[in-house]
Amino acid sequence: MHVIFETPRLFLRRFTEADAKLIYKLNSDPEIVKYVHEPVLENEEQAKKILTDFILPQYKLNLGRWAIHTKADYEFIGWCGLKYIKETGIIDLGYRLLKTAWGKGYATEAAQYTLIYGLRDLKIKVITGMAHVENIASIKVLEKIGMKFTRDEIIDGQPVKVYTLSLPETTDIC
Template identity: 40%
Template sequence: MKYTGDKSFASIIEAKEFLKAYDQYEKYNVGRLAVINKTENRFIGWCGLKYSQNVNEYDIGFRFFRKYWNKGYATETSKACIDFGFRKLGLNKIIGRAMKENIASIKVLEKIGLIYMKDFDFDRHSGVIYEITKNKYEQTIANR
């Protein structure tokens, strides 16, 4: 939670209430999706797209338990979500945000093809915004 700007849920009840009110799937056909390690049959984190109506943009996000960091899960699941956004939903642009000090997340954003655009205020921390357009994504796919 250190790099997210979010606070942890105070209780299971609070988490359940959040999930009941979560409307990204119904409204925008996107959302944060559970990532399950099939070998262990265990929830290891989440990844997915989220729509922010106030700025009219879709962003890629991911969080994994520390035990599963540096194993490629964020990169692979993010690639699948980016592909879904462009190929299935017809999106034109997807952005990614990270705190500047979160080097690991920035590396993931770069690995999945997002390009640095600008700095921004991330809840009173220095942040960066990266993006990928549908055209850039299609060029990247064509060059593989």
């Protein structure tokens, strides 16, 4: 198991092809994918394709959507991570949790540590987070972790709020 980092209550690890059932569990619930501009999955084969075509290739860039597990019982609760979006050149912070994990602060905790990991450890200059305008919970997560609203945009025909965060440029003072 390739653990990326730990938080006080969670650990985030790389997915493997064997995790198709976890992606299926997450993406087969219409409420979970309601605001993410993706279809509801109908079977594990579709989940495996998401893993092999979208999630696993990001690991070559030291980025990716990482499986979130609780430290207490190793329960899978969703994913969080950073993804390079080739069309726009941005590094996107994203998260998706099972409904049983909603309202417990897990999304904020995972997103905060992912943001720190990206800026500090991966030396990413700017990280972007986007949320559908009606996804109030996701917008609150982005604001809680210190991301700043930059603009409204239309992505895949859907209205989203775009947030960014970057480390300030440092200057050497002699």
